[in-house]
Amino acid sequence: MLESEVLSQAFELGFTYTRSTGPIVGRFLTDLKNRKITGIKASDGRVIVPPMEFDPDTAEALSEFVGVGSEGEIVSWCWVARPRDAHPLDKPFAWAMIKLDGADVAMVHCVKAESQNDVATGARVRAVWADETFGMMTDIRWFELL
Amino acid sequence: MQKIAIVAYSQSQCVPQAGASNEVELIMPRLQEVYEQAGIRNAQDVDFVCSGSCDYLQGAAFAFVSGVDALGAVPPIKESHVEMDAAWALYESILKIRMGQAESALIYGFGKSSPGELPIVLSQQLDPYYLAPLWVDTVSLAAMQARLMLESGVISESDMAAVVARSRSNALNNPKAQLAAQVSVEELLREEEFVAPLRKHDCCPVSDGASAMIICTAEKAMEWGKPYALISGIDHRIETHNLGMRDLTDSPSTRTAALGAGADSGPIDVAELYAPFSHQEIILSRALGLGDETQINPSGGVLAGNLMMASGLSRIGEVFNRIISGDATRGIAHATSGPCLQHNLVAVIEGAA
Amino acid sequence: MSEQQDMITDIKTPVYLQYNFTAGKSPARFLSQIKQGILTGQRCPSCQNVYCPPRGSCAACGVATEEEVVLSGKATVQSFTIVAIPIPGNPIKPPFVIANLVADGANISFIHLMSDCVNEEVHMGQRVEPVWKPQEEWGYAMDNIKYFKPLDEPDMTIEDIGKLALNAEKV
Numbered sequence: 001m002l003e004s005e006v007l008s009q010a011f012e013l014g015f016t017y018t019r020s021t022g023p024i025v026g027r028f029l030t031d032l033k034n035r036k037i038t039g040i041k042a043s044d045g046r047v048i049v050p051p052m053e054f055d056p057d058t059a060e061a062l063s064e065f066v067g068v069g070s071e072g073e074i075v076s077w078c079w080v081a082r083p084r085d086a087h088p089l090d091k092p093f094a095w096a097m098i099k100l101d102g103a104d105v106a107m108v109h110c111v112k113a114e115s116q117n118d119v120a121t122g123a124r125v126r127a128v129w130a131d132e133t134f135g136m137m138t139d140i141r142w143f144e145l146l
Numbered sequence: 147m148q149k150i151a152i153v154a155y156s157q158s159q160c161v162p163q164a165g166a167s168n169e170v171e172l173i174m175p176r177l178q179e180v181y182e183q184a185g186i187r188n189a190q191d192v193d194f195v196c197s198g199s200c201d202y203l204q205g206a207a208f209a210f211v212s213g214v215d216a217l218g219a220v221p222p223i224k225e226s227h228v229e230m231d232a233a234w235a236l237y238e239s240i241l242k243i244r245m246g247q248a249e250s251a252l253i254y255g256f257g258k259s260s261p262g263e264l265p266i267v268l269s270q271q272l273d274p275y276y277l278a279p280l281w282v283d284t285v286s287l288a289a290m291q292a293r294l295m296l297e298s299g300v301i302s303e304s305d306m307a308a309v310v311a312r313s314r315s316n317a318l319n320n321p322k323a324q325l326a327a328q329v330s331v332e333e334l335l336r337e338e339e340f341v342a343p344l345r346k347h348d349c350c351p352v353s354d355g356a357s358a359m360i361i362c363t364a365e366k367a368m369e370w371g372k373p374y375a376l377i378s379g380i381d382h383r384i385e386t387h388n389l390g391m392r393d394l395t396d397s398p399s400t401r402t403a404a405l406g407a408g409a410d411s412g413p414i415d416v417a418e419l420y421a422p423f424s425h426q427e428i429i430l431s432r433a434l435g436l437g438d439e440t441q442i443n444p445s446g447g448v449l450a451g452n453l454m455m456a457s458g459l460s461r462i463g464e465v466f467n468r469i470i471s472g473d474a475t476r477g478i479a480h481a482t483s484g485p486c487l488q489h490n491l492v493a494v495i496e497g498a499a
Numbered sequence: 500m501s502e503q504q505d506m507i508t509d510i511k512t513p514v515y516l517q518y519n520f521t522a523g524k525s526p527a528r529f530l531s532q533i534k535q536g537i538l539t540g541q542r543c544p545s546c547q548n549v550y551c552p553p554r555g556s557c558a559a560c561g562v563a564t565e566e567e568v569v570l571s572g573k574a575t576v577q578s579f580t581i582v583a584i585p586i587p588g589n590p591i592k593p594p595f596v597i598a599n600l601v602a603d604g605a606n607i608s609f610i611h612l613m614s615d616c617v618n619e620e621v622h623m624g625q626r627v628e629p630v631w632k633p634q635e636e637w638g639y640a641m642d643n644i645k646y647f648k649p650l651d652e653p654d655m656t657i658e659d660i661g662k663l664a665l666n667a668e669k670v
Contacts, residue, residue, distance in 0.1 A: 004527040006166040007639055008519050013205045015514040021507055025275045030507045048391065050276045056386035076297070076394075078289030079342040085517075086266045086281040095286045097390060106390040108282055108290075116342055121297055135507040137279045168523025170555040174563055188561055205518035215554055218561025261518045270514055279512055 024053040027065060033135035037127065039068045039103050046104035050137075069101030070127040071146065076106075079116035089142065094119045098143060112142040119145070148244050151367035151374040151498065154183035155463035157357035160324035160451025163260040164354035169199070169209045172256050173216040176358040180252070184360045185370055189217040192360065193248030195225045196239045198232030198255040199455045202267050213256065224248070231255060231420075232357065233458030233481030233491050237380055239361060250362035255456030258354045264454070272485060273387055285349055287485045289341040291394040292425040296343055300395055301428050303343065307334040309424040310347045310449060317446025324353050324451035348424040350452035357456040359463055364498070375469040375495050377462075381406030382481075382491035389486060397433040400480065400490040404434050407478070407492045414440045415474035418461035420482045422448055429487065430480060444468065458482065458491065465495045522639075525555035525564065530639040532567075536631060538644075540605045542566040551605035552641065572629040574600040574647060575655045577608045581618050596621050600647060601661045608661070611641070615648035624654040 021029060024040065028050050031038040040051030041064040049068050054061055077096035083089055088110050096119075097106035112128070113119050125143035133139040156179035164172060181188060189195055195217060199210045206212075210227050217223060224247075228234045232255025239251035259267075265283035272278050295301045308331050317326035340346040367374040383399035383406070385392050404410070417440050421427035427449075431442055443449075445464040448457045458481025465477040475497045483489040522530060525541060529552045532539045540549040541564035543557030550557065553564050579598035586593075596613040598621070613621060615630065627647040637643045 003524065004166070004531040007522045007527040007530055009522075010517065010519050011205070013516045013518060016511075017513070018509050018511050019274060020509050021275065023506075026507045029275070029510060030505065033507065048388070052388060056388060056391050075390075076290040076294045078286050078293060078344070079339070080286060081339065081342070084263065084266055084281075084283060086263075086269070087283075088280060095282055095290060097290055099390075105388065108277060108287075108389060109280065110282075121293070134510075136510060137276055166521050166524040166527045168521070168526070168555055171524050171563075174556055174561070177561065202516070205516060205520065212554065215556045215558040216561055218557070218559060220559035261520060262516060267516060270516070274512060275510070278514070 022053060024051050024062070027051070029135040032137070032139045033133045035129050035133060035139075037068050037070055037100060039066045039100075040064060041066055047102060048105045049100055049103040049107050066102065068103045072098045072100035072103070072125060074111070074119070074121055074123045074125060075099050076121060077111065077119055079119065088138065092116075093142070096125070096143065098125060109140060110142045112144055149364035150240050150243060150361055150377045151364045152359060152361050152377060152462070152466045152495070153367050153370060153372050153374045154180035154360040155357070155466050156180050156183070157322050157453070157456070157460050157463060158355035159322050160351075160353035160355055160453060162324065162352065162354070164258055169206070169213045169256055169258065170216045172258065172354070172356040173213055173254055173358070176254060176356045177216055177252070180358045180360045183372065185372055186360075189219070189223055189252055190221075192250040192252045192362075193224065194239055194242045194251040195223055196227065196235040196242075196251060196253050198228045198230050198235040198459065199257065200229055202262075202270065203264070203454055204258040204261045231455050231458035231481050231483055233462060233493075234382070234483075236359065236361070236459055236462060236493075237382060237491065240377065240380060243361070243363060249366045250360065252358065252360050253459060254356060254358035255453070255459045256356035257454035257456055259352050259454050260354050264352050284485055285341050285344065287389065288349070288423040288426070289344045291486045292348070292423065293343050295395050295425050295429070298395060301425060303335060304331055305428060306348055306424040307331040309427045310334055313443060313446045313449040316444050317450035320445045320450065322451065323446045324351050326446065326450060344423065347449075350422040350448045353451045353453050355453040355456065357453065357460045357463060359459060367498075373470050374498050375466050376498055377493055378496045379407035379409070379494040380491065382489065384484070384489040387484075387488065392486070394486050395429065397429050397487050397490060400430055400433040400487070400492060403490050403492040404478065407494045409434065409478050409492060409494050412476050412496075414476060414478055416441045416444060416465055416468050416477035417480070418443055418445060418447065418464045418477070419480045420448055420458050420461050422452060422482070424449060426487055434478065434480075434492075441474070462493050462495065469495060469497050523555050525553045528567065529553055533641065533643050534637055534639050536634065536637060536643065538570045538572045538602065538629070540568050540570055540602065542568055548606040549604060550607050551602045552609060568604060570602045570604045572602065572644070573650065574602045574627050575660050576613075576621065576623055576625040576627060577601050577660050578623060579613065579621050581621075594618055598627075598647065600627065606661045611644065612646040613648070614646040622654070624657055624660065626650040626652040626655065
C-alpha cells in the first residue's frame with residue numbers, strides 16, 4: 001500500500017464548563033469581586049491564600065477566613081521572555097509566587113515589569129485590579145512592583 | 147507475596163512529530179515487539195491489559211478507546227486504562243496479579259503531544275479555580291522551582307548544565323533518544339535563557355511515541371522460558387496540589403515512595419529518574435540519597451526525549467534492559483506526574499538470580 | 500440583597516485549546532483515495548476482513564491492515580434510523596435517513612446518509628449505491644459521496660450482510 005502525504009487539520013477544542021465553587025472558593029471569589037483578598041486559617045494557624053477547603057496536612061475542613069493585604073513579597077519567580085498566546089500578558093512578564101501581607105503561603109500570579117532586571121526575590125508587589133471585576137482569579141490583572 | 151517479573155519491554159524512537167501516525171499506529175509496533183520478546187502471539191495470551199494515556203495531549207476525545215484497536219479485543223479481553231503515565235498502569239497491573247486475578251499483563255503507554263501546545267495543555271491539569279484560569283504553564287512553574295533551588299544555594303546553574311551534558315552524552319548510546327550530543331557545561335551556559343532561570347536545554351523536549359511492557363508472575367516467566375527481572379517493590383505518593391504549601395526544593399513523596407518500595411534494602415547500581423527539568427533530577431537524586439555508586443539516567447533520561455504518558459513506564463523498562471544485559475543487578479526506576487514533581491512512583495527492579 | 504444572595508456559587512471557566520489534528524497513516528491513505536473518487540478498504544492479513552473506512556488496525560486481531568482493496572461503492576443497508584428531529588449544528592433538514600452500510604467487498608459497516616428514497620420503504624438488506632458530488636467539489640472527506648440511493652437489485656439476506664467479497668481487487 002502506498003503511503004499518503006500527512007493530512008492535517010487545525011482545530012479548536014472548547015470545554016465551556018461552569019464550575020460550582022462551593023462555600024470556600026465562592027467566598028474568596030466573592031471577595032475578589034469586591035477587590036479584597038481573603039485567606040483561610042489552616043489547622044496549624046498558617047494563613048493560606050487563596051483559601052483551601054481542607055487542610056493539606058490533617059484533611060480537616062477549614063472555615064476561619066482571614067483578610068490579607070493586596071501587597072506582598074515575591075518568594076520565587078521566572079521571566080517569560082516570549083509570552084504564549086494563552087498567557088495573561090502579551091509583553092514579557094514574570095510569573096511569581098507571592099506571599100501577601102498577612103499570609104503564610106505564597107500564591108501564583110503574574111507580575112508586570114519592564115525587564116527581568118527589575119524583578120527580584122523579596123521584591124514588594126501590589127495587586128492591580130481589573131476595571132471590572134467578576135469574581136475570578138483574573139480580577140487581579142497582575143501585580144505591579146512597588 | 148507474589149513475585150512479579152518483567153519479561154519484555156519496547157519503546158519507540160522519540161520524535162518531535164510522529165507525522166501521520168495515529169495512536170493505533172504508534173502502539174501496534176511496540177505490542178508486536180513485546181509479544182515477540184515474550185514469545186506469545188497477541189494480547190489474548192495475557193490475562194490483563196492496562197494502558198496509560200491522556201486524550202488532552204492530542205485533543206482527540208476517546209483516543210484511549212481507539213488505542214484498544216491495537217490489541218485485538220475479540221474475544222473480549224480484560225482491559226483497563228489510567229489517565230496517567232503508564233507507570234501507574236503497571237502499578238494497577240501488579241495489583242491485579244497480586245490479587246490473584248491474573249498471572250500476566252500487558253502494559254502500554256502512548257503520547258502524541260505534537261498536535262497541541264503541551265505546556266499550555268498541561269496548565270489545565272492545575273487547580274481549576276485558582277491556577278488554570280491564569281494559564282500558567284508547566285515550564286514556568288518548573289522555572290520558579292529552579293529559582294528556589296538556585297537562590298537557596300542548593301544548586302548552581304553549572305550543576306543544572308552538568309545534568310544536561312551527562313544526559314546528552316549518555317543519549318549517544320541510546321538509539322531511541324531525540325537529543326544526543328557531546329556538549330560541555332560551558333557551551334550550555336552560553337545559551338540564552340528560555341523561561342529564566344531555565345534555558346531550553348534544561349527542559350525536556352516534546353516527543354511523540356509509545357512504549358510497552360509485559361509482566362507476569364515469576365512462575366509464569368520460568369514457564370515462558372525468557373530472561374526476566376523482578377519488580378521487588380513499587381510504591382507511589384502524592385503531595386498537595388497547592389504549590390505554595392510544598393517544599394519545592396525537596397521531594398518528600400519520592401523519598402516516602404522509595405522507602406515503601408524497599409529501595410534502601412540493597413545497593414542501587416542504576417537509577418532511571420523521570421526528571422522533565424534538569425534541576426528536578428538533582429531534587430530526585432538527593433531525595434533518594436543516590437551517591438557515586440549509582441549510575442543515573444544511563445539512557446539520557448527524559449531530557450533526551452519525553453514521551454508523555456509513556457516515559458515513566460520507559461524508565462522501568464530502561465532499568466529492566468540493564469539488568470537483562472548484565473550491566474546492573476539492582477536498580478530503581480522513578481515516574482512522575484503533575485507540576486513540579488507533585489506525584490511520584492518508585493519501583494525497585496532486581497535480577498532474577 | 501442579602502449577603503447570601505451576593506455570594507458567588509459558580510464561575511464560567513471556558514477552556515479553548517488549539518490543535519493540529521493528523522488523520523493517521525491509514526485514514527490518510529483512505530482520504531487521499533476518496534479525494535480521487537475511489538472508495539477503498541484495507542484487509543486484515545489475519546482474519547481477511549476488509550475495513551472501510553480503515554483505522555490502521557484490525558480491531559479484532561490487533562494487526563495492521565496493510566493491503567488496500569478498491570471497492571465499487573455499492574453497499575447494503577445493515578441498519579438504519581429515520582431522524583425526525585433537527586440535530587443542533589446539522590444543516591440537513593429532518594426527516595432524513597441515517598444508515599449503517601456495508602460496502603460490497605468490505606465486512607465492517609460505516610455510517611452515511613440515504614436519500615432519493617422513500618424513507619418509509621428503507622429496509623435492512625436493501626441494496627444501495629453512492630451518489631458522488633461533482634468532481635470539482637471533491638476533498639479529503641467521506642462527504643464526497645453526497646448520499647447513497649436505492650439500487651434496483653434483489654435484497655441481500657440479513658445473514659449475508661458483510662460477507663460479500665465481490666469486487667475486492669488487490670492494489
